[in-house]
Amino acid sequence: xxxxxxxxxxxxxxxxxxxxxxxxxxxxxxxxxxxxxxxxxxxxxxxxxxxxxxxxxxxxxxxxxxxxxxxxxxxxxxxxxxxxxxxxxxxxxxxxxxxxxxxxxxxxxxxxxxxxxxxxxxxxxxxxxxxxxxxxxxxxxxxxxxxxxxxxxxxxxxxxxxxxxxxxxxxxxxxxxxxxxxxxxxxxxxxxxxxxxxxxxxxxxxxxxxxxxxxxxxxxxxxxxxxxxxxxxxxxxxxxxxxxxxxxxxxxxxxxxxxxxxxxxxxxxxxxxxxxxxxxxxxxxxxxxxxxxxxxxxxxxxxxxxxxxxxxxxxxxxxxxxxxxxxxxxxxxxxxxxxxxxxxxxxxxxxxxxxxxxxxxxxxxx
Amino acid sequence: xxxxxxxxxxxxxxxxxxxxxxxxxxxxxxxxxxxxxxxxxxxxxxxxxxxxxxxxxxxxxxxxxxxxxxxxxxxxxxxxxxxxxxxxxxxxxxxxxxxxxxxxxxxxxxxxxxxxxxxxxxxxxxxxxxxxxxxxxxxxxxxxxxxxxxxxxxxxxxxxxxxxxxxxxxxxxxxxxxxxxxxxxxxxxxxxxxxxxxxxxxxxxxxxxxxxxxxxxxxxxxxxxxxxxxxxxxxxxxxxxxxxxxxxxxxxxxxxxxxxxxxxxxxxxxxxxxxxxxxxxxxxxxxxxxxxxxxxxxxxxxxxxxxxxxxxxxxxxxxxxxxxxxxxxxxxxxxxxxxxxxxxxxxxxxxxxxxxxxxxxxxxxxxxxxxxxxxxxxxxxxxxxxxxxxxxxxxxxxxxxxxxxxxxxxxxxxxxxxxxxxxxxxxxxxxxxxxxxxxxxxxxxxxxxxxxxxxxxxxxxxxxxxxxxxxxxxxxxxxxxxxxxxxxxxxxxxxxxxxxxxxxxxxxxxxxxxxxxxxxxxxxxxxxxxxxxxxxxxxxxxxxxxxxxx
Numbered sequence: 075x076x077x078x079x080x081x082x083x084x085x086x087x088x089x090x091x092x093x094x095x096x097x098x099x100x101x102x103x104x105x106x107x108x109x110x111x112x113x114x115x116x117x118x119x120x121x122x123x124x125x126x127x128x129x130x131x132x133x134x135x136x137x138x139x140x141x142x143x144x145x146x147x148x149x150x151x152x153x154x155x156x157x158x159x160x161x162x163x164x165x166x167x168x169x170x171x172x173x174x175x176x177x178x179x180x181x182x183x184x185x186x187x188x189x190x191x192x193x194x195x196x197x198x199x200x201x202x203x204x205x206x207x208x209x210x211x212x213x214x215x216x217x218x219x220x221x222x223x224x225x226x227x228x229x230x231x232x233x234x235x236x237x238x239x240x241x242x243x244x245x246x247x248x249x250x251x252x253x254x255x256x257x258x259x260x261x262x263x264x265x266x267x268x269x270x271x272x273x274x275x276x277x278x279x280x281x282x283x284x285x286x287x288x289x290x291x292x293x294x295x296x297x298x299x300x301x302x303x304x305x306x307x308x309x310x311x312x313x314x315x316x317x318x319x320x321x322x323x324x325x326x327x328x329x330x331x332x333x334x335x336x337x338x339x340x341x342x343x344x345x346x347x348x349x350x351x352x353x354x355x356x357x358x359x360x361x362x363x364x365x366x367x368x369x370x371x372x373x374x375x376x377x378x379x380x381x382x383x384x385x386x387x388x389x390x391x392x393x394x395x396x397x398x399x400x401x402x403x404x405x406x407x408x409x410x411x412x413x414x415x416x417x418x419x420x421x422x423x424x425x426x427x428x429x430x431x432x433x434x435x436x437x438x439x440x
Numbered sequence: 441x442x443x444x445x446x447x448x449x450x451x452x453x454x455x456x457x458x459x460x461x462x463x464x465x466x467x468x469x470x471x472x473x474x475x476x477x478x479x480x481x482x483x484x485x486x487x488x489x490x491x492x493x494x495x496x497x498x499x500x501x502x503x504x505x506x507x508x509x510x511x512x513x514x515x516x517x518x519x520x521x522x523x524x525x526x527x528x529x530x531x532x533x534x535x536x537x538x539x540x541x542x543x544x545x546x547x548x549x550x551x552x553x554x555x556x557x558x559x560x561x562x563x564x565x566x567x568x569x570x571x572x573x574x575x576x577x578x579x580x581x582x583x584x585x586x587x588x589x590x591x592x593x594x595x596x597x598x599x600x601x602x603x604x605x606x607x608x609x610x611x612x613x614x615x616x617x618x619x620x621x622x623x624x625x626x627x628x629x630x631x632x633x634x635x636x637x638x639x640x641x642x643x644x645x646x647x648x649x650x651x652x653x654x655x656x657x658x659x660x661x662x663x664x665x666x667x668x669x670x671x672x673x674x675x676x677x678x679x680x681x682x683x684x685x686x687x688x689x690x691x692x693x694x695x696x697x698x699x700x701x702x703x704x705x706x707x708x709x710x711x712x713x714x715x716x717x718x719x720x721x722x723x724x725x726x727x728x729x730x731x732x733x734x735x736x737x738x739x740x741x742x743x744x745x746x747x748x749x750x751x752x753x754x755x756x757x758x759x760x761x762x763x764x765x766x767x768x769x770x771x772x773x774x775x776x777x778x779x780x781x782x783x784x785x786x787x788x789x790x791x792x793x794x795x796x797x798x799x800x801x802x803x804x805x806x807x808x809x810x811x812x813x814x815x816x817x818x819x820x821x822x823x824x825x826x827x828x829x830x831x832x833x834x835x836x837x838x839x840x841x842x843x844x845x846x847x848x849x850x851x852x853x854x855x856x857x858x859x860x861x862x863x864x865x866x867x868x869x870x871x872x873x874x875x876x877x878x879x880x881x882x883x884x885x886x887x888x889x890x891x892x893x894x895x896x897x898x899x900x901x902x903x904x905x906x907x908x909x910x911x912x913x914x915x916x917x918x919x920x921x922x923x924x925x926x927x928x929x930x931x932x933x934x935x936x937x938x939x940x941x942x943x944x945x946x947x948x949x950x951x952x953x954x955x956x957x958x959x960x961x962x963x964x965x966x967x968x969x970x971x972x973x974x975x976x977x978x979x980x981x982x983x984x985x986x987x988x989x990x
Contacts, residue, residue: 241927
């Protein structure tokens with residue numbers, strides 16, 4: 075069992091937390107300067123590709139935080155977090171699609187291109203309101219939260235735990251993927267949403283907008299991190315860890331295990347949804363393959379590599395693994411899957427507490 | 441010298457072919473038969489019809505074979521001596537054709553294809569031939585041939601044919617042939633004028649399920665463009681409507697049976713996949729995410745075996761079954777020894793490690809066999825359909841897969857219940873430390889159990905190779921469904937896997953016509969999530985006393 079709560083470790087993870095927030099603040103300050111102020115000829119200039127990449131990594135880090143909170147601290151392995159991430163992304167995508175307005179290929183003032191293409195005459199009801207950013211913003215958080223609430227309520231109430239829960243969440247995201255692939259769902263079928271023009275009137279293709287997005291992402295990540303830390307450090311956080319270590323005992327002690335689990339799960343889903351919502355305008359596309367079960371499992375390996383049960387570990391894992399992925403898929407495309415596979419095997423066998431385990435404690439991993 | 445002799449013999453033979461008073465002919469019957477055959481070579485299509493007529497009158501024992509061959513374009517003559525032969529088969533355009541002597545209906549060696557010329561037919565002639573052959577078929581001792589013959593005749597009903605059927609029904613002993621004949625007669629009677637006879641005919645036809653009969657009856661109930669009914673007789677029309685309802689009910693019933701069968705065959709695949717999972721997941725508490733990839737290994741083994749023995753596709757699949765078992769089982773044992781044994785008691789970690797393994801295996805296969813799909817040939821004995829009646833047919837490969845699944849299931853149940861290994865496996869799964877205390881080598885049992893589960897995955901891969909393309913993603917597409925089966929049926933329970941797989945397959949197929957394949961899948965997943973609300977441990981839960989067992 076993981077012994078989070080030992081004084082020495084808390085001190086160290088406090089220090090790591092400070093470091094992480096410092097790095098995040100630095101990113102939020104330095105990246106805009108390097109992109110906007112440093113001339114393109116300079117070696118320190120960050121291209122718009124670099125901006126997108128940094129923004130993407132931070133979104134992934136947020137997703138990793140969400141998974142770490144539920145898996146590392148509460149012991150619930152969700153293999154369906156990509157579903158929440160994608161739902162947030164789709165909500166943002168719907169807003170961005172409405173923003174295109176008459177500038178689409180078919181020039182319809184209301185209907186997005188794919189609906190014109192499918193010969194639809196009017197907007198489906200669930201698209202109403204997405205032309206207002208505030209409504210869309212709400213939906214980006216509420217849609218994942220609602221799914222997590224309903225699903226979690228059903229699952230936890232009947233005490234679906236351990237691998238059962240993992241498999242069911244995987245089935246959930248798989249079912250959603252299949253559903254979103256369908257054209258008549260009204261979410262663009264397998265092409266999803268793309269060709270976005272602007273967000274709140276700012277051109278998505280300009281570097282200035284991208285810089286602002288990166289800064290917003292950094293701030294959101296920081297806020298998410300602090301929120302997670304607050305949860306973990308609170309009394310509720312102790313109960314959550316108790317659930318992870320001895321669920322039945324916690325229940326027998328009188329704690330409402332199911333509600334604790336449910337609220338952590340919902341919070342985690344909201345965090346994942348926010349990550350997805352920030353992800354979509356930066357990469358410029360959202361389609362059903364984001365729901366693919368493998369995506370959810372990849373998130374789990376980021377967390378495992380970084381070290382579950384430590385928030386900064388999850389963030390570090392997400393950035394490291396994704397950097398390796400960007401590099402390997404570019405340089406040696408056929409090696410990437412071997413590397414990812416080996417990572418899964420080696421980390422579970424030899425690094426059960428991830429890189430954070432090496433940093434924070436000399437105590438041997440179980 | 442011999443050359444001259446042979447030339448002389450050929451001359452005699454030619455005389456025999458042409459001259460009615462041939463010395464080679466054994467009877468006038470024979471002579472006329474051969475003469476008619478000879479004329480067939482160069483006759484016009486109209487003349488050929490007359491010659492066919494003559495052949496029928498002749499009644500020579502070879503006539504049936506000749507006309508059958510003629511109908512299927514297998515009647516040839518040899519270029520150098522003009523002798524007419526039946527060719528056994530022209531399928532695949534072989535270089536040499538096996539010949540049959542039409543007179544004796546015995547093998548007559550073979551000849552190169554370019555030394556023979558086909559005697560051609562046209563549509564009209566073929567129609568005549570078809571009924572003629574059907575008439576011959578009607579008196580065949582083989583029931584199946586008679587049944588086909590009746591069906592052929594019904595397709596082109598004329599007075600002569602009706603007479604033929606009338607004649608046959610008196611002597612026919614087989615019930616199904618008799619039924620078919622009475623259907624034909626009823627169809628003919630429908631076109632008559634006696635209202636009483638026509639009503640009877642409609643009543644008879646209502647027992648049929650064939651599409652042709654249905655169309656005929658439906659045409660009786662239609663309105664012509666001017667608003668009047670095509671059928672003037674009110675009573676006949678109403679009877680026809682009633683008969684149509686009956687027929688449609690039966691046809692719907694049969695289509696349900698067909699759907700049920702499709703569901704069973706889909707379910708069998710799920711069961712095959714899930715049995716292996718049930719053993720590793722249930723008995724050992726190990727989540728093997730690489731299970732799908734072990735299946736993929738089995739499927740690729742089938743492909744390799746088939747490539748290695750291209751001459752014996754039919755046997756290759758039988759060789760592939762044990763080969764795939766061994767390949768997958770060895771892979772499984774290696775996985776267990778190198779990775780999984782370090783992770784016992786930590787199911788979530790096992791899940792991650794085996795998932796990583798599945799990625800590696802997929803990429804490995806991609807590197808070796810390329811990312812393209814490989815197609816595995818279906819052996820001849822597994823292709824084709826089993827026609828149960830006009831409304832219901834079953835494809836053999838699906839039928840075999842259902843049977844195969846049941847066989848595998850029976851074998852596994854037997855292994856678990858009747859063998860030493862099975863006893864050990866059950867003992868270890870129930871109480872590991874007690875089993876060890878009793879002298880069971882638990883490590884060895886673990887490896888064997890995992891090998892067994894993996895081997896079954898390999899065998900499932902062989903079955904899958906017959907249904908879908910063999911590619912690196914083969915395993916992934918089934919793995920989620922089969923986990924659902926295990927969760928539904930109850931972990932660690934073979935019967936749960938069987939019942940769970942079959943019911944999920946059937947429900948999927950029953951929903952498909954109403955909602956489409958994708959939505960059906962989604963409905964099943966949602967239903968399953970709701971189902972485990974009621975029974976979190978599946979249909980057949982493992983019971984225990986610890987609080988964790990709920």
